[in-house]
Amino acid sequence: MTREQLEEYRSKKDELAELTYKLQHLGENDEMVGNSVINDYRSGYPVPQSVVGVDWEKYDKTKDRYTSRISKLRQECDEVEKYVEEIEESLIRRIFRMYYIDGISQRDVASAVHLSQAAVSKKISDFLKMEYKK
Secondary structure, three states: OOHHHHHOHHHHHHHHHHHHHHHHOOOOOHHHEEEEEEEEOOOOOOEEEEEEEEOHHHHHHHHHHHHHHHHHHHHHHHHHHHHHHOOOOHHHHHHHHHHHHOOOOHHHHHHHHOOOHHHHHHHHHHHHHHHHHO
8 A cells, every 4th residue: 555545545535425425416406408409390391499308318427427436436445444454553553544544634643642743754654664665
């Protein structure tokens, strides 16, 4: 697991919430309304007529796109959460959970675990360097 993947976790969780909301409210406004032109032949020759309604093709594509992205984001977030929970050392696991998962600042994490901010930063860096060498 890289530092970048850990740092992207909060943004991915926020995007996951946004997309879930959008998916739940898909089609509630005029964004899925479309119009088209058909030819009316009742008079014997083509007369263009406008037709307005729900664009089901657009609705299905949007729904599929949101569902696919939600699935991918959930998987990526689950990987980060699993990685953090599998850290053996309790203090490091707490630091990673508070800093990366909960989004707490290093200063507040340091206060919670009774260390200096520099010590918390060093523990994070040292652990990631050690994991990178594996």
